[in-house]
Amino acid sequence: MLEVVDLEVRYGAIRALRGISLTVKKGELVALIGANGAGKSSAMMCIAGALKAAGGSVRLVGEDITSGKPESIVRRGIATVPETRDVFPDLTVDENLTLGGYTRRGDAAGLAEDRAKMFALFPRLAERCGQPAGTLSGGEQQMLVIARAMMSRPKMLLLDEPSLGLAPVIVDQIFAMIAQLKAAGTTILLVEQNVAKALSVADRVYVMRLGRIAASGTAAEISAATDLSALYLGAEP
Ligand SMILES: Nc1ncnc2c1ncn2[C@@H]1O[C@H](COP(=O)(O)OP(=O)(O)OP(=O)(O)O)[C@@H](O)[C@H]1O
Ligand SMILES: [Mg+2]
Structure with a gap:
């Protein structure tokens, strides 16, 4: 469904994404986790067309959508829920x-x-x-x-930190709903800092650190990884 190859994002001299590659298959729920400033939102906003790519490519069902206009990306089938949670x-x-x-x-x-x-x-x-x-x-x-x-x-839903700032009981409800959307066949890329919650619903996980993918695997593999906290806390693996 989604294929991201060597994607780069820069804010002036700051290299927020230093070449990340990831895939999401039809019907999969893939989580992108990592500490504050790892580049998770930059990756999501670049896929959604809200940020221009400084390098690399994004393909949706085989079609190149790299740096497309946000509205054209919605029309091609990617709906995005940014972390700003902006209702009208x-x-x-x-x-x-x-x-x-x-x-x-x-x-x-x-x-x-x-x-x-x-x-x-x-x-x-x-x-x-x-x-x-x-x-x-x-x-x-x-x-x-x-x-x-x-x-x-949408063919695919991008969710940025749905748990942000919410009470644990509400976070549980939101994740139950995300699990229902997945069960109904929605393909989802989920950005989360709440690792336990992300691992509870994800099929596969990518761990980001300092603008790169530091680790990836099934949710079970990542849960079992002993160096996860080191990766997460920003120490050298
Ligand atoms: N508009 C901007 N101008 C300059 N630097 C930015 C801008 N937006 C993000 N950055 C920088 O890019 C890096 C990645 O930020 P990003 O928001 O993608 O991280 P994140 O993983 O989503 O973090 P968080 O978990 O806090 O939401 C950070 O170092 C951040 O300071
Ligand atoms: Mg973010």
């Missing part, structure tokens, strides 16, 4: 969902069906469908941005 605060929950489906405006029946699916997956959103999104709790806003991204019927 003055619009209702329902209106936020409608905007998530803007690339499919002509498909009223399909949009109605997807809205119903999202309300079934996130009952809290159904209860609050007429409420301005800015008045939702942090956890509810996280549910809304995930549901909104799903309204574009």
